[in-house]
Amino acid sequence: MDPRSVAFALTQIADFLELKNENRFKSAAYRNAARAVLMIQTDDLGPALASGELAELKGIGTTTLSTIRELVEGGESRYLEQLRTQVPEGLLEMLRVPGLGTAKIQKIHEGLGLSSLAELEAAASDGRLATLPRFGAGTAAKILKGIAYLRENSAYMLYPRALAEGEQVLAAVRAHPGVARAMLAGSLRRRNEVVRDIDVVAACTEDPERVAAELAGARGVREAEPRGGGAVLIRYVDGTVLDLHCVGADELAVALWRATGSAAHERDVMSRAAARGMTIAHDALRDAAGTRLSVRDEHALYDALGLAYIEPELREGRGEVEAAARHALPTLIESRDIRGVLHCHSDYSDGKATIAEMAAAAKALGWSYIGISDHSQSAFYAGGLKPEAVIAQHAEIDRLNSSDSGMLILKGVEADILADGQIDYDPELLDRFDYVIASVHSRFSMDRETMTARVLRALGDPHVTILGHPTGRLLLRREPYAIDMEAVIEKAADNGVALEINADPHRLDLDWRHCQLAKSLGCSFEIGPDAHSTRGLANMEFGVGIARKGWLEATDVINALGVEGIAERLRRRRTG
Numbered sequence: 001m002d003p004r005s006v007a008f009a010l011t012q013i014a015d016f017l018e019l020k021n022e023n024r025f026k027s028a029a030y031r032n033a034a035r036a037v038l039m040i041q042t043d044d045l046g047p048a049l050a051s052g053e054l055a056e057l058k059g060i061g062t063t064t065l066s067t068i069r070e071l072v073e074g075g076e077s078r079y080l081e082q083l084r085t086q087v088p089e090g091l092l093e094m095l096r097v098p099g100l101g102t103a104k105i106q107k108i109h110e111g112l113g114l115s116s117l118a119e120l121e122a123a124a125s126d127g128r129l130a131t132l133p134r135f136g137a138g139t140a141a142k143i144l145k146g147i148a149y150l151r152e153n154s155a156y157m158l159y160p161r162a163l164a165e166g167e168q169v170l171a172a173v174r175a176h177p178g179v180a181r182a183m184l185a186g187s188l189r190r191r192n193e194v195v196r197d198i199d200v201v202a203a204c205t206e207d208p209e210r211v212a213a214e215l216a217g218a219r220g221v222r223e224a225e226p227r228g229g230g231a232v233l234i235r236y237v238d239g240t241v242l243d244l245h246c247v248g249a250d251e252l253a254v255a256l257w258r259a260t261g262s263a264a265h266e267r268d269v270m271s272r273a274a275a276r277g278m279t280i281a282h283d284a285l286r287d288a289a290g291t292r293l294s295v296r297d298e299h300a301l302y303d304a305l306g307l308a309y310i311e312p313e314l315r316e317g318r319g320e321v322e323a324a325a326r327h328a329l330p331t332l333i334e335s336r337d338i339r340g341v342l343h344c345h346s347d348y349s350d351g352k353a354t355i356a357e358m359a360a361a362a363k364a365l366g367w368s369y370i371g372i373s374d375h376s377q378s379a380f381y382a383g384g385l386k387p388e389a390v391i392a393q394h395a396e397i398d399r400l401n402s403s404d405s406g407m408l409i410l411k412g413v414e415a416d417i418l419a420d421g422q423i424d425y426d427p428e429l430l431d432r433f434d435y436v437i438a439s440v441h442s443r444f445s446m447d448r449e450t451m452t453a454r455v456l457r458a459l460g461d462p463h464v465t466i467l468g469h470p471t472g473r474l475l476l477r478r479e480p481y482a483i484d485m486e487a488v489i490e491k492a493a494d495n496g497v498a499l500e501i502n503a504d505p506h507r508l509d510l511d512w513r514h515c516q517l518a519k520s521l522g523c524s525f526e527i528g529p530d531a532h533s534t535r536g537l538a539n540m541e542f543g544v545g546i547a548r549k550g551w552l553e554a555t556d557v558i559n560a561l562g563v564e565g566i567a568e569r570l571r572r573r574r575t576g
């Protein structure tokens with residue numbers, strides 16, 4: 001059995017144990033074992049079990065090892081089967097509803113005898129749920145909202161997880177002897193912030209249909225839906241969905257283009273082709289006479305249509321085809337354009353590393369400056385700094401900067417935008433920073449008008465250099481707060497406040513869909529890792545991806561400026 005299937009079974013055991021209200025340590029043991037198993041790079045855990053490698057792994061104990069042995073050797077676990085008879089599977093589904101924990105689910109199950117998501121939804125709508133002690137109409141409404149949200153978002157994954165899973169399935173496809181080349185396509189290749197299924201295109205040296213069928217019958221596959229030709233939709237036991245397109249080598253370019261999408265981009269390119277009397281169908285490009293044109297790669301495909309090459313990130317049907325026809329596409333920013341970072345936390349507030357450690361890690365990544373932007377005093381839950389701590393931090397930064405490490409450390413702060421739009425700290429203290437990132441961290445549920453006024457007021461404060469994570473969203477967890485983004489973008493442009501593209505993969509906020517408007521109004525941008533550890537600096541890669549989706553070039557991004565440029569840019573905002 002493969003690691004993915006084993007980990008899935010172990011996780012189910014942990015969920016069932018929690019629903020049965022068993023000892024927390026017991027369920028934690030199964031969760032740890034699931035995590036440990038996933039670290040092993042193999043298609044079959046048999047050898048690792050036999051050699052004793054599995055038993056040595058941190059996170060695997062005697063009990064969990066015997067469950068793994070059963071799964072690997074017999075394909076199932078008696079313990080899991082037993083739990084399945086004791087706890088309805090529908091309760092596992094309820095666990096995924098935001099705001100529903102095991103305690104509430106037990107009450108729902110025992111109080112109303114509900115055991116599926118559909119039954120829960122009905123009871124929440126018809127008033128039964130509200131009659132449960134300590135539930136009420138408010139809770140019922142919340143649960144209904146949670147179910148709707150789940151239905152819309154449950155199939156989605158955050159980009160980094162999709163990328164990790166994508167690379168895993170890509171390796172499996174590439175390992176098939178009949179596959180010459182394979183690559184990721186779909187929304188993952190377009191670097192969307194959330195991804196539903198993973199698209200892989202494979203150029204085959206044997207019959208594509210047979211290769212697809214063999215891959216659909218591999219280990220860890222729960223079900224497969226053939227879609228005709230060499231296309232097949234594969235569902236793995238853990239829920240990963242692979243949309244696999246197996247094609248002949250001469251169809252690869254068009255197949256890759258088509259599988260990359262988006263649908264809107266495809267439509268625009270198709271109508272461009274039609275206007276020139278050409279067609280794109282069955283992974284082939286044909287001219288007006290119906291003659292098949294050879295297409296070496298995607299560059300050749302766009303070229304044949306009189307278009308400049310369009311980077312996958314731009315293929316969203318937002319004017320890129322028309323711009324490619326005018327050869328007016330932006331030169332998209334790349335990771336190597338980034339010269340430093342400004343949104344980083346240290347152990348002065350809720351970060352894990354010291355300022356010196358953060359600076360050394362940033363230097364190792366090739367950057368020449370790092371700004372430390374710890375939380376301000378009102379963010380007490382995140383260890384926000386009292387004024388005395390700010391003074392001490394600045395003294396430490398001065399000391400580190402005098403050590404000639406080849407790395408400039410800037411004095412920043414991520415200051416809370418208070419409920420009335422004022423910036424946390426008084427003006428004298430704010431004057432001491434090189435720059436101020438202003439962020440909303442509280443009172444998210446204000447109405448749109450009040451929230452907009454709050455943020456606009458903050459943007460009017462001359463201390464504010466950057467608006468941090470402008471909509472406050474947490475992908476797949478929390479909607480953006482209600483705010484008039486157009487008004488915010490306009491004011492930021494007028495006042496020279498840079499908009500942040502927060503690169504934390506849970507945020508990726510500003511949304512790329514807002515970037516084009518902001519850029520057209522003259523906004524500048526900061527891409528911030530919001531790093532809370534040295535490892536968090538690696539978030540920058542995700543932020544750059546979003547900036548690319550937003551059509552941004554290096555000149556739009558302030559932290560693509562070198563040491564002198566950034567110092568001058570930060571000073572300019574302060575002095576007007």
Ligand SMILES: [Zn+2]
Pocket residue numbers: 414439441468469
């Ligand atoms: Zn923040």
Ligand SMILES: [Zn+2]
Pocket residue numbers: 343345414530
């Ligand atoms: Zn932050």
